[in-house]
Amino acid sequence: MHTVATPLLWGSFAVVVLIMLALDLFLQGRRGAQSMSLKQAAFWSLVWVALSLLFSAVFWWYLDNTAGRTMANTQTLSFLTGYLLEKSLAVDNVFVWMMLFSYFSVPAALQRRVLIYGVLGAIVLRTVMIFGGSWLVSQFSDILYLFGAFLVFTGVKMACTKQDDNTAVGDKPLVRWLRGHLRMTENLAGERFFIRKNGVLFATPLLLVLILVELSDVIFAVDSIPAIFAVTTDPFIVLTSNLFAILGLRAMYFLLANVAARFSMLKYGLAIVLIFVGVKMLIADWWHIPVAISLSVIGGILGLTLLINRWVNRRNHISRP
Numbered sequence: 001m002h003t004v005a006t007p008l009l010w011g012s013f014a015v016v017v018l019i020m021l022a023l024d025l026f027l028q029g030r031r032g033a034q035s036m037s038l039k040q041a042a043f044w045s046l047v048w049v050a051l052s053l054l055f056s057a058v059f060w061w062y063l064d065n066t067a068g069r070t071m072a073n074t075q076t077l078s079f080l081t082g083y084l085l086e087k088s089l090a091v092d093n094v095f096v097w098m099m100l101f102s103y104f105s106v107p108a109a110l111q112r113r114v115l116i117y118g119v120l121g122a123i124v125l126r127t128v129m130i131f132g133g134s135w136l137v138s139q140f141s142d143i144l145y146l147f148g149a150f151l152v153f154t155g156v157k158m159a160c161t162k163q164d165d166n167t168a169v170g171d172k173p174l175v176r177w178l179r180g181h182l183r184m185t186e187n188l189a190g191e192r193f194f195i196r197k198n199g200v201l202f203a204t205p206l207l208l209v210l211i212l213v214e215l216s217d218v219i220f221a222v223d224s225i226p227a228i229f230a231v232t233t234d235p236f237i238v239l240t241s242n243l244f245a246i247l248g249l250r251a252m253y254f255l256l257a258n259v260a261a262r263f264s265m266l267k268y269g270l271a272i273v274l275i276f277v278g279v280k281m282l283i284a285d286w287w288h289i290p291v292a293i294s295l296s297v298i299g300g301i302l303g304l305t306l307l308i309n310r311w312v313n314r315r316n317h318i319s320r321p
Contacts, residue, residue, distance in 0.1 A: 004071065004234060005234075013240055041254035047248075049248070060072045085228060085241075087245040089220065091266060097216065106205075110191050114206065117214070118210075119247070122246050127243075145281065148280070148281030151230070151274045152275050154274050155272065159271035183201070183203060185202045188204055226281075
């Protein structure tokens with residue numbers, strides 16, 4: 001697997017991720033930090049974005065001094081494009097988490113542990129799948145066409161699928177199967193996943209939420225990993241852009257939880273992004289779309305989606321929170 005990264009870059013990135021993860025977990029573990037206000041969530045979301053941009057600047061500086069200006073510009077643009085792509089796709093993942101918490105009536109004060117495991121699960125899954133995907137691409141380059149076709153299919157399906165009602169969650173076969181095979185309590189027991197009653201171990205509904213959150217991580221990883229390979233096949237850039245997008249998910253969750261009603265059109269913008277990325281992969285042998293243009297197109301699609309959403313909100317009299 002070819003990469004621009006040196007052992008120094010890999011090691012530095014690992015240290016940065018561990019520090020950021022420890023910071024996020026420390027904040028989640030503080031008394032009274034189980035949930036965030038809109039202002040707190042917006043502040044920490046900006047902090048995570050700023051740290052990602054700082055990393056890209058340091059990455060550019062390192063490559064500029066070791067590999068030249070052209071390489072530095074190209075690889076940093078790839079990182080920024082991948083980061084924007086993964087950050088936007090992560091929004092859909094967060095909306096699913098919100099739906100699960102809403103259906104199972106999990107209050108914000110009891111969501112902390114599930115969010116921790118959800119973020120950790122996403123990090124582990126992305127890391128494993130990225131290295132697996134990089135190996136597949138290095139061994140079977142034609143698999144990129146399969147990735148492209150899958151993304152086009154996923155984008156069309158996302159655009160055509162109606163938004164699931166929260167009440168539909170309980171009718172899913174997996175949920176019915178789990179409830180039928182787990183000895184489960186009817187009510188939550190704080191943040192506990194298991195409790196004992198008369199010496200018998202029972203699962204709480206929070207365990208079911210955790211299982212579904214981790215499953216959603218798998219599903220969205222299957223969507224997002226092929227998408228980033230349309231930007232670059234360098235495992236270092238693929239991994240860094242993914243993990244920086246994921247590390248701020250907790251703050252993003254509480255931010256979107258306060259303004260979710262104002263983003264009803266977002267899934268259509270994400271669908272168009274997936275279709276664009278898929279087509280980019282399918283036509284790569286005939287027409288190579290430069291990374292700078294890909295970044296502009298993805299940013300333009302998302303920006304236009306937000307403008308359309310603003311117009312729709314005004315028409316429907318949906319005000320700011």
